[in-house]
Amino acid sequence: MYRIVKKRLLAQGIALLEVEAAAVAAKVEPGQFVIVRVDEVGERIPLTVMDYNREKGTITIVVQDVGYSSAIITTMNEGDAFQDFVGPLGVASEIENYGTVVCIGGGLGIAPIHPIARGLKAAGNHVISVLGSRSADLLILEEEMRAVSNEVVIATNDGSAGVKGFVTDGLAKVLSEGHKIAAIWAIGPMVMMKAVVEYTRPLGIKTIVSMNPIMVDGTGMCGACRISVGNETKFACVDGPEFDGHLVDFDLAMKRLAFYKDEENRAKARLECHHEGGHH
Amino acid sequence: MAANKIPRHEMPCQDSKARAHNFEEVALGYTKEMAVEEAQRCLQCKKPLCRTGCPVEVLIPDFIKQIAEENFEEASKVLKIKNSLPAICGRVCPQESQCESKCILGIKGEPVAIGRLERFAADYGMKSKKAEMEKTEPSGKRVAIIGAGPAGLACAGDLAKAGHAVTIFEALHVAGGVLMYGIPQFRLPKDIVQTEIDTLKQMGVEILTNQVVGKVTSVDELMANGYDAVFIGTGAGLPYFMNIPGENLNGVYSANEFLTRTNLMKGYKFPDYATPVKVGKNVAVLGAGNVAMDSARTALRLGAENVYIIYRRSRDEMPARKEELEHAEEEGIQFRLLTNPVSIEGDERGWVKSLTCLRYELGEPDASGRRAPVPIAGSEFEIEMDTVVVAIGQGPNPLVTTSTPGLELNKRGNIVADPETLMTSKSGVFAGGDIVTGAATVILAMGAGKKAAAGIDAYLKTK
Ligand SMILES: Cc1cc2nc3c(=O)[nH]c(=O)nc-3n(C[C@H](O)[C@H](O)[C@H](O)COP(=O)(O)OP(=O)(O)OC[C@H]3O[C@@H](n4cnc5c(N)ncnc54)[C@H](O)[C@@H]3O)c2cc1C
Ligand SMILES: Cc1cc2nc3c(=O)[nH]c(=O)nc-3n(C[C@H](O)[C@H](O)[C@H](O)COP(=O)(O)OP(=O)(O)OC[C@H]3O[C@@H](n4cnc5c(N)ncnc54)[C@H](O)[C@@H]3O)c2cc1C
Ligand code: SF4
Ligand code: SF4
Ligand code: FES
Numbered sequence: 001m002y003r004i005v006k007k008r009l010l011a012q013g014i015a016l017l018e019v020e021a022a023a024v025a026a027k028v029e030p031g032q033f034v035i036v037r038v039d040e041v042g043e044r045i046p047l048t049v050m051d052y053n054r055e056k057g058t059i060t061i062v063v064q065d066v067g068y069s070s071a072i073i074t075t076m077n078e079g080d081a082f083q084d085f086v087g088p089l090g091v092a093s094e095i096e097n098y099g100t101v102v103c104i105g106g107g108l109g110i111a112p113i114h115p116i117a118r119g120l121k122a123a124g125n126h127v128i129s130v131l132g133s134r135s136a137d138l139l140i141l142e143e144e145m146r147a148v149s150n151e152v153v154i155a156t157n158d159g160s161a162g163v164k165g166f167v168t169d170g171l172a173k174v175l176s177e178g179h180k181i182a183a184i185w186a187i188g189p190m191v192m193m194k195a196v197v198e199y200t201r202p203l204g205i206k207t208i209v210s211m212n213p214i215m216v217d218g219t220g221m222c223g224a225c226r227i228s229v230g231n232e233t234k235f236a237c238v239d240g241p242e243f244d245g246h247l248v249d250f251d252l253a254m255k256r257l258a259f260y261k262d263e264e265n266r267a268k269a270r271l272e273c274h275h276e277g278g279h280h
Numbered sequence: 281m282a283a284n285k286i287p288r289h290e291m292p293c294q295d296s297k298a299r300a301h302n303f304e305e306v307a308l309g310y311t312k313e314m315a316v317e318e319a320q321r322c323l324q325c326k327k328p329l330c331r332t333g334c335p336v337e338v339l340i341p342d343f344i345k346q347i348a349e350e351n352f353e354e355a356s357k358v359l360k361i362k363n364s365l366p367a368i369c370g371r372v373c374p375q376e377s378q379c380e381s382k383c384i385l386g387i388k389g390e391p392v393a394i395g396r397l398e399r400f401a402a403d404y405g406m407k408s409k410k411a412e413m414e415k416t417e418p419s420g421k422r423v424a425i426i427g428a429g430p431a432g433l434a435c436a437g438d439l440a441k442a443g444h445a446v447t448i449f450e451a452l453h454v455a456g457g458v459l460m461y462g463i464p465q466f467r468l469p470k471d472i473v474q475t476e477i478d479t480l481k482q483m484g485v486e487i488l489t490n491q492v493v494g495k496v497t498s499v500d501e502l503m504a505n506g507y508d509a510v511f512i513g514t515g516a517g518l519p520y521f522m523n524i525p526g527e528n529l530n531g532v533y534s535a536n537e538f539l540t541r542t543n544l545m546k547g548y549k550f551p552d553y554a555t556p557v558k559v560g561k562n563v564a565v566l567g568a569g570n571v572a573m574d575s576a577r578t579a580l581r582l583g584a585e586n587v588y589i590i591y592r593r594s595r596d597e598m599p600a601r602k603e604e605l606e607h608a609e610e611e612g613i614q615f616r617l618l619t620n621p622v623s624i625e626g627d628e629r630g631w632v633k634s635l636t637c638l639r640y641e642l643g644e645p646d647a648s649g650r651r652a653p654v655p656i657a658g659s660e661f662e663i664e665m666d667t668v669v670v671a672i673g674q675g676p677n678p679l680v681t682t683s684t685p686g687l688e689l690n691k692r693g694n695i696v697a698d699p700e701t702l703m704t705s706k707s708g709v710f711a712g713g714d715i716v717t718g719a720a721t722v723i724l725a726m727g728a729g730k731k732a733a734a735g736i737d738a739y740l741k742t743k
Pocket of ligand 2 (some may be wrong): 372373449456493571586677679712722
């Protein structure tokens with residue numbers, strides 16, 4: 001069993017969990033993910049690693065309540081344990097000294113961008129982070145991101161913090177300051193990554209995105225996670241999750257996320273009716 | 281009545297209408313009376329040809345004799361001498377092309393039902409078994425096994441018997457490989473596989489799940505961290521697609537995903553189990569092997585109305601076990617033979633809408649000796665479809681092989697191993713099962729595991 005040693009609520013419905021998983025912590029690198037299962041009847045849920053502590057043997061994940069399983073995970077507490085915790089999975093980010101780089105995290109995407117920004121900074125890059133959220137109260141991990149970035153730009157849809165608008169507006173601000181950007185990492189909802197990619201395409205700036213399709217095993221065995229990159233089918237769990245954003249077919253990827261919409265709604269409705277009934 | 285005049289005993293089965301809607305085991309197994317009578321049909325040949333058809337040369341007449349004499353416990357012990365997993369092999373071996381194809385009774389009439397008898401004796405042994413483990417002196421050697429499929433499990437069992445300390449590293453959250461995630465409950469109940477795994481644990485085999493070798497550790501690290509030998513039994517788990525337009529539409533599954541969601545994640549019990557699996561009214565399964573039959577029959581049980589097997593060749597070339605084909609037919613699976621899919625069409629929301637196929641006819645024999653299917657020009661036709669399951673085969677998963685420098689592979693990506701010892705190009709590293717042979721059978725994988733255990737034991741003695 002993989003015990004939760006620390007829990008922190010970052011915002012409404014978003015929890016940070018530090019979990020004992022020494023073997024994973026010994027090997028994980030920025031950009032990689034884990035697959036967790038709460039209990040015997042649970043789904044296998046992929047989650048990106050937000051932080052790791054090799055000495056303590058822990059992995060930190062950040063989970064947003066979007067459906068049945070994530071709702072259960074966000075209500076787990078210190079002392080609770082996951083039945084299964086597999087990793088590290090996927091290919092690590094290609095960290096080297098590129099010069100000046102931009103790390104864009106949108107919403108929950110700030111969590112996975114964190115270790116990448118830290119890695120890039122440690123490799124000698126000038127790291128400018130662009131953090132986006134709908135409003136100031138939903139902005140997570142700002143302090144942690146400041147600690148691993150040279151500059152931070154914030155964008156909120158309602159203007160309650162930083163630039164008013166989307167992360168692309170934050171990126172526009174960075175570009176207007178005349179930086180020569182060698183590469184961009186953008187992680188967040190698919191619509192956000194697509195917007196960033198379309199923004200940088202005409203500018204010819206290398207843009208790396210982290211794909212989060214539906215997964216089952218995470219080892220290349222099932223093909224559930226297949227996406228189209230440069231007109232070739234790739235398995236995001238073993239070929240990715242990071243890809244050259246300019247080659248990714250986002251429309252297909254977004255359609256595929258709706259594969260189990262009906263079933264997800266059924267499961268979630270059941271969870272809510274359990275809660276109302278006062279037992280779970 | 282002379283032994284060979286008794287007709288072969290049919291296998292009692294669940295009624296085909298009822299079973300098409302449940303996940304309970306289809307074949308119910310012989311009663312004692314049936315088993316004894318069937319066993320009496322065996323001529324106890326001096327030179328039993330049946331054994332030459334079995335990849336591990338089970339002592340067939342010997343175990344059958346014990347059944348005929350009603351020594352069922354003894355029968356199960358005789359089986360275990362050559363076969364570590366008889367309750368499984370009795371159920372899933374393609375007997376018609378192996379042991380039973382060679383039985384002398386088959387020349388004029390029907391062969392002895394070796395597989396059904398094997399299942400009977402093994403089940404009997406399993407029910408009555410009380411832990412009576414022979415204790416072996418510990419050798420002080422440690423062996424790491426990668427993959428808990430039939431190859432890895434059989435290898436672990438024999439190594440433990442020889443006194444070696446064995447640790448299995450398994451990527452998934454349960455051990456068993458294809459026996460757990462691929463072959464459905466209605467054909468191979470999971471508690472049978474679990475019993476075999478529990479027996480190994482009782483023998484002292486350590487099984488670590490959630491360990492993806494190539495990621496969390498590697499072959500070289502295992503060797504450096506105190507393991508004296510490593511066995512790779514990672515199987516053929518990489519699903520092939522057809523590379524036709526529309527394969528990434530919603531509603532298109534690889535058989536691996538479809539079966540994993542259903543079996544491993546128990547999607548057929550959704551929402552009690554949290555993993556969903558979805559089938560529509562009309563389901564096409566592409567392919568005609570065991571994997572395809574399992575997918576088709578699973579789709580039916582999940583509620584599909586029309587399930588089609590779409591296959592390019594004719595009935596005689598279908599590679600599935602004979603019993604599965606018959607069961608599939610009885611359950612109402614519709615076969616569209618000499619038919620090959622050319623594209624999958626989708627609606628504007630990205631969901632499968634229909635399947636376009638081309639009709640074929642049989643031409644001249646090809647390199648495989650089978651008459652080659654030749655497309656009939658202009659014969660395209662479209663069938664309405666909601667779900668498509670691609671079951672055209674699997675290749676070797678590269679996670680372990682690409683993370684192990686110096687490991688020789690063939691051009692298909694399978695590991696090259698010495699045919700006698702199963703040692704690979706790396707000293708102390710052995711491999712067997714589907715990762716070496718390509719997708720094959722449970723009994724071949726199990727046999728390879730045993731052979732490798734002998735190879736490893738010999739190797740460890742030289743160290
Ligand atoms: C490599 C990878 C890394 C991820 N990292 C994180 C992370 O660090 N933190 C986090 O909270 N989530 C992360 N996700 C997404 C997370 O796995 C899903 O939110 C979760 O599986 C949803 O399960 P559920 O039962 O709660 O929701 P469901 O009821 O299954 O789905 C609810 C909604 O979420 C969408 N959804 C379903 N599966 C995914 C998915 N795999 N990715 C995105 N949306 C999905 C559905 O379209 C639906 O709208 C990651 C996914 C991948 C593939
Ligand atoms: C649906 C289906 C139906 C079948 N029906 C039949 C049948 O009726 N009769 C028959 O004889 N054969 C059948 N087969 C074939 C048979 O199941 C296989 O030939 C056999 O299971 C191969 O055994 P194996 O031990 O080599 O590999 P597998 O059973 O594939 O086991 C390999 C194990 O290794 C694990 N693994 C893989 N990579 C790693 C890694 N990097 N780290 C750790 N672990 C890893 C996997 O998770 C898996 O548990 C069927 C196969 C399928 C898919
Ligand atoms: S192991 Fe398979 S092939 Fe061998 S005797 Fe048993 S059923 Fe026949
Ligand atoms: S060949 Fe047939 S009849 Fe002869 S020993 Fe084998 S099973 Fe019995
Ligand atoms: S999640 Fe199964 S292949 Fe990627």
